[in-house]
Amino acid sequence: MPIIKTSEDRALRLGTGAFAVFVVLLVAGIGVVLTQQSVLSIRKFGLAFWTRSTWNPVSGEFGALPFIWGTLYSSLIALLIAAPIALGIAIFINEISPLKLRQPLSYLTELLAAIPSIVYGLWGIFVLVPIVRKLELLAPEWLKKVPLFTGPPLGVGMLSAGVILAVMVVPLTSSVAREILRGVPMTQREAALALGATRWEAIRIALGYGRTGIIGAVMLGLGRALGETMAVTMVIGNNPQVSTSLFAPQYTMAAVIANEFTEAADELYLHALIEIGLVLFLITIVVNALSRILTRRVVRA
Amino acid sequence: MDEVKITVRDFDFYYGTNKVLHAISLDIPKNRVTALIGPSGCGKSTFLRSINRMNDIIPGIRVDGKILVDDVDVYGSGIDVVSLRRRVGMVFQKSNPFPKSIYENVAYGLRINGLRDKRKLDEAVSRSLDRAALLDEVKDRLNASALALSGGQQQRLCIARALAVDPDVLLMDEPASALDPIATQKIEELVFDLKKNYTIVIVTHNMQQAARVSDRTAFFMLGKLVEYDDTRTIFMNPSVKLTEDYITGRFG
Numbered sequence A: 001m002p003i004i005k006t007s008e009d010r011a012l013r014l015g016t017g018a019f020a021v022f023v024v025l026l027v028a029g030i031g032v033v034l035t036q037q038s039v040l041s042i043r044k045f046g047l048a049f050w051t052r053s054t055w056n057p058v059s060g061e062f063g064a065l066p067f068i069w070g071t072l073y074s075s076l077i078a079l080l081i082a083a084p085i086a087l088g089i090a091i092f093i094n095e096i097s098p099l100k101l102r103q104p105l106s107y108l109t110e111l112l113a114a115i116p117s118i119v120y121g122l123w124g125i126f127v128l129v130p131i132v133r134k135l136e137l138l139a140p141e142w143l144k145k146v147p148l149f150t151g152p153p154l155g156v157g158m159l160s161a162g163v164i165l166a167v168m169v170v171p172l173t174s175s176v177a178r179e180i181l182r183g184v185p186m187t188q189r190e191a192a193l194a195l196g197a198t199r200w201e202a203i204r205i206a207l208g209y210g211r212t213g214i215i216g217a218v219m220l221g222l223g224r225a226l227g228e229t230m231a232v233t234m235v236i237g238n239n240p241q242v243s244t245s246l247f248a249p250q251y252t253m254a255a256v257i258a259n260e261f262t263e264a265a266d267e268l269y270l271h272a273l274i275e276i277g278l279v280l281f282l283i284t285i286v287v288n289a290l291s292r293i294l295t296r297r298v299v300r301a
Numbered sequence B: 001m002d003e004v005k006i007t008v009r010d011f012d013f014y015y016g017t018n019k020v021l022h023a024i025s026l027d028i029p030k031n032r033v034t035a036l037i038g039p040s041g042c043g044k045s046t047f048l049r050s051i052n053r054m055n056d057i058i059p060g061i062r063v064d065g066k067i068l069v070d071d072v073d074v075y076g077s078g079i080d081v082v083s084l085r086r087r088v089g090m091v092f093q094k095s096n097p098f099p100k101s102i103y104e105n106v107a108y109g110l111r112i113n114g115l116r117d118k119r120k121l122d123e124a125v126s127r128s129l130d131r132a133a134l135l136d137e138v139k140d141r142l143n144a145s146a147l148a149l150s151g152g153q154q155q156r157l158c159i160a161r162a163l164a165v166d167p168d169v170l171l172m173d174e175p176a177s178a179l180d181p182i183a184t185q186k187i188e189e190l191v192f193d194l195k196k197n198y199t200i201v202i203v204t205h206n207m208q209q210a211a212r213v214s215d216r217t218a219f220f221m222l223g224k225l226v227e228y229d230d231t232r233t234i235f236m237n238p239s240v241k242l243t244e245d246y247i248t249g250r251f252g
């Protein structure tokens, strides 16, 4: 606490404090509104909403499982593809590339994050999906017996969704990972090198030092993947089913809300859709909170 | 004259176009402590870090002249920097333990060297800790985090870590400058003991420290070697006026 407080200081504290409180209230408010607007569905289905897989607007039967599954599954695939690539980019930019290239390279990767989601979707439909379909057609019969690869080769489906999400997640994850690596003291790498470590071994020391922060960077990417709507909607096939197959058309929470919101004629239907929004909201908050905690811990250390 | 371990001839060093070391020539004796002194910015660290090629990681550096360790030019073609650094260990000004256990810190250099045998690792870890005069303080908690140690203990851990890979030369860049007097004294005693088995080059800003621990002293100024002689001569009877002014504190 400073001893001398000018009125300017006080105004600054009050002003910024007010903004902080406002943000918290906003988030809480969103939670409250989502809950209010989905109360019919919450009452009717209770916790079973999370585990039912019927989605039948005609008979008024709603369950969120296929959408939760689709969201988590596609995000997980995205993560598995994006994490190593993003980490590789971060390592290359921060540890290997010549100084002159660092700025332009970071700028280029961040530019990827500025491309609107709908543009990724169009790219997905016209470029990615045909490629994925060709690959699926190449799959030999024995491979198609593995639960991951069953079903007809449609192109649209879980695999396309996962890949497109990965492309969208890489810029965020790699730029956060890069910041984390940049925060690792040079003396850590020097300590390793002075003991006769190779360059790669010294990089591993840096990665180990920033371990939790890098996990946080990956989780931030996960948070982004969970909520991504447009591009995924355009390539996932929009079919509510729980399937382990990468070839199968599936559905996500964000996609079903976007697609069906304007058609939801009766109130229960609408409430069920909003409850899906609530579930998505909760999952994203938890993932983001976890990732923030992890990244902050390293920056402080 | 003692056996020579490190020979430096007409060594120049540039950061980009900025020349910071000018035609340094000196012979560093084996199993002795050689102190590098001089005002801030005169190039002591740069010189020290040239011996194990730590400066290689800085972009745009250039060297001229020769540094020979055991008669092998460390900047010669075909030299393996990784194995050079295993023979020429280094301790930094600010202790920099890895965020691992005490044991794993000391074992690190051996592990990357390919040593897997648990018993040999155990032996090497306790031998190195013992040589660094730290074993008694930590032997009951080898698996505790190295970051939980005090500053002085961390610095001795870093020394133990450097000793574990069994170098012949130990370069120390102001190893005690961040420590209190008692921890400093421990490091000084340690340096004194270590010279039986190691050739030590130590940078220090502390004149008493240089006088206490070293056998030879090199006085640097503005990137030039002003005077290099037995420590006793440098402190009692320097032949250059600048040296005398510096060690008597007439300029800083």
Ligand SMILES: Nc1ncnc2c1ncn2[C@@H]1O[C@H](COP(=O)(O)OP(=O)(O)OP(=O)(O)O)[C@@H](O)[C@H]1O
Binding pocket: B015, B018, B020, B038, B039, B040, B041, B042, B043, B044, B045, B046, B047, B058
């Ligand atoms: N990474 C670097 N890039 C460019 N110039 C550098 C770099 N490191 C040091 N220098 C310059 O080289 C000169 C010598 O620096 P050096 O660190 O070797 O001095 P020093 O004698 O160790 O000083 P101190 O006693 O303060 O540690 C200084 O002029 C410094 O500005």
Ligand SMILES: [Mg+2]
Binding pocket: B044, B045, B046, B173
């Ligand atoms: Mg220095």
